[in-house]
Amino acid sequence: MKPETRQQEIIRVAAKLFKEKGYSAVTMRDLATAMDIKAASLYNHINSKQDILESIIISIAEQFTEGMSSVQESNATCIEKLKEIIALHVEVSSTNIYGMAALNHDWMHLEARLNYYKKLRSDYENDFRNILIEGIKAGEISDIKPDVMMFSILTTLRSLYLWIPKKEDVNLQELSSNLNEILIKGVIK
Amino acid sequence: MKPETRQQEIIRVAAKLFKEKGYSAVTMRDLATAMDIKAASLYNHINSKQDILESIIISIAEQFTEGMSSVQESNATCIEKLKEIIALHVEVSSTNIYGMAALNHDWMHLEARLNYYKKLRSDYENDFRNILIEGIKAGEISDIKPDVMMFSILTTLRSLYLWIPKKEDVNLQELSSNLNEILIKGVIK
DNA sequence: CAAACAAACTAACAAGTGTTAGTTAAGTGT
DNA sequence: ACACTTAACTAACACTTGTTAGTTTGTTTG
Numbered sequence: 414m415k416p417e418t419r420q421q422e423i424i425r426v427a428a429k430l431f432k433e434k435g436y437s438a439v440t441m442r443d444l445a446t447a448m449d450i451k452a453a454s455l456y457n458h459i460n461s462k463q464d465i466l467e468s469i470i471i472s473i474a475e476q477f478t479e480g481m482s483s484v485q486e487s488n489a490t491c492i493e494k495l496k497e498i499i500a501l502h503v504e505v506s507s508t509n510i511y512g513m514a515a516l517n518h519d520w521m522h523l524e525a526r527l528n529y530y531k532k533l534r535s536d537y538e539n540d541f542r543n544i545l546i547e548g549i550k551a552g553e554i555s556d557i558k559p560d561v562m563m564f565s566i567l568t569t570l571r572s573l574y575l576w577i578p579k580k581e582d583v584n585l586q587e588l589s590s591n592l593n594e595i596l597i598k599g600v601i602k
Numbered sequence: 603m604k605p606e607t608r609q610q611e612i613i614r615v616a617a618k619l620f621k622e623k624g625y626s627a628v629t630m631r632d633l634a635t636a637m638d639i640k641a642a643s644l645y646n647h648i649n650s651k652q653d654i655l656e657s658i659i660i661s662i663a664e665q666f667t668e669g670m671s672s673v674q675e676s677n678a679t680c681i682e683k684l685k686e687i688i689a690l691h692v693e694v695s696s697t698n699i700y701g702m703a704a705l706n707h708d709w710m711h712l713e714a715r716l717n718y719y720k721k722l723r724s725d726y727e728n729d730f731r732n733i734l735i736e737g738i739k740a741g742e743i744s745d746i747k748p749d750v751m752m753f754s755i756l757t758t759l760r761s762l763y764l765w766i767p768k769k770e771d772v773n774l775q776e777l778s779s780n781l782n783e784i785l786i787k788g789v790i791k
Numbered sequence: 792c793a794a795a796c797a798a799a800c801t802a803a804c805a806a807g808t809g810t811t812a813g814t815t816a817a818g819t820g821t
Numbered sequence: 822a823c824a825c826t827t828a829a830c831t832a833a834c835a836c837t838t839g840t841t842a843g844t845t846t847g848t849t850t851g
Contacts, residue, residue: 419828434710437626441809453810454829462809492790518707521623545789555791561780562789568761569754576753591750599788600734600743600751601681608798630839642840643799651839 420458423448425511427465432514432574436466436522466519467526469512474533476505481540491548495566496593498541502570503589506577513574541567566596609647612637614700616654621703621763625655625711655708656715658701663722665694670729680737684755685782687730691759692778695766702763730756755785 417425426447430439441462445452459465480501484494506513523530542563548554554562569592577588606614615636619628630651634641648654669690673683695702712719731752737743743751758781766777 435624435626435707437624438711440807442807450828451830453812453831456810457828495789518624522627548789552791554789555783555787557780557783557789561777562784564761564765565758565781565784566789568764569757572753572757572761575757588750591746592754594744594746595751595754595788597788597790598744599784599786600684600737600746600755601786629837631837639798640800642801642842645840646798 418458423455423458424465424468428469428509428511428515431466431469431519432511436515436519463522463524466515466522469515470520470523470530471526473505473509473512473516474530476509477501477537478533480505481537484544485540491544491551491553492597494544495548495597498544499570499592499596500589502573503585503592506570506573507585510574510577513571517571517574538563538567569596607647612644612647613654613657617658617698617700617704620655620658620708621700625704625708652711652713655704655711658704659709659712659719660715662694662698662701662705663719665698666690666726667722669694670726673733674729680733680740680742681786683733684737684786687733688759688781688785689778691762692774692781695759695762696774699763699766702760706760706763727752727756758785 423444427439427444430443430447434443441452441455445455448455481498484497484501487494487497489497520530520534521527542559545554545559545562549556549559577585612633616628616633619632619636623632630641630644634644637644670687673686673690676683676686678686709719709723710716731748734743734748734751738745738748
């Protein structure tokens with residue numbers, strides 16, 4: 414396990430600040446104070462504020478893309494694939510709580526890599542939708558508009574970062590299985 | 603139907619900009635340009651940028667508080683109450699699409715009224731949770747952690763603003779009933 | 792017609808913005 | 822002893838920020 418570089422440390426602290434106040438409201442002087450150095454010193458380690466946002470968001474987006482690839486490769490039923498996607502989100506969100514906030518709130522402040530991010534996102538959504546459509550065809554999944562289903566599940570999963578840190582004793586295994594129950598079978602008894 | 607005052611117009615346009623870029627990234631000059639006047643002229647109608655954010659967020663938060671009150675007064679089953687809450691969110695979100703974005707993204711930039719907002723929100727969540735707990739007791743609702751259920755449903759409902767504008771022909775009645783199906787009965791057939 | 796109002800303007804300000812340049816000091820490897 | 826790297830610093834820059842003061846112009850009202 415390599416120790417964290419100074420650059421990684423800055424990016425990690427920045428992600429935390431971005432979660433609390435949003436990208437635009439965090440100044441380089443805020444970040445410097447949190448690192449206990451002067452603002453100018455940050456530039457020994459990073460190129461720009463924009464670069465920090467990019468590394469946070471793009472790295473997470475690529476994790477989701479990779480995760481979706483392995484879900485697709487698995488020879489499972491659509492419901493099983495859905496469960497794998499839920500587990501993917503719990504995993505990625507719990508290891509990138511602060512980054513997920515930046516991804517959800519501040520993706521529009523990406524500049525050079527905005528289009529790349531948008532492509533990753535829409536590809537992900539298409540793959541997700543196709544799984545639902547297959548499930549409907551196979552009779553596994555209710556015949557409701559796939560877009561509404563996807564929206565409902567995906568917004569819950571994308572907001573996990575708001576939820577996970579609240580519980581000190583959060584058991585990720587348990588959270589995953591609770592979400593499986595609720596998202597797949599609903600709340601009715 | 604009274605015509606919109608100039609102040610209301612500014613607040614409406616501001617909400618739209620806040621949705622696109624977030625409160626902190628929108629400058630008074632951006633807002634002025636969108637209104638086709640100079641920044642200083644805005645101050646003939648509003649007191650401050652902060653004030654604009656407050657009126658947007660607080661007015662919506664109070665709509666939810668009122669809505670929850672009437673849900674509670676109704677003598678319906680818990681599942682019926684849930685459906686009423688879903689309808690409430692569809693109604694409020696569809697008539698305040700831009701404002702909902704500000705509420706979700708920028709509530710932390712409230713200053714004087716931050717605590718008031720937080721109180722409204724936590725009261726709302728408590729009422730919501732109590733409905734679920736009653737439903738579990740009554741055997742209407744699955745015995746899963748109420749917090750996880752609430753989180754799942756509420757994040758979907760809170761994100762409706764992201765979804766509604768995408769469909770040009772969005773039928774709100776239909777959206778409501780689709781959400782009832784999915785959130786209550788899940789996606790499984 | 793005069794008074795009042797609504798709604799725009801120009802000009803300016805103090806504070807804060809991201810970032811660059813150049814420097815210093817403490818380790819590290821040869 | 823030497824150069825190299827790492828990581829901090831001070832000082833400054835050009836620009837942008839929200840906001841205020843004071844003024845002008847057209848419209849409404851008594």
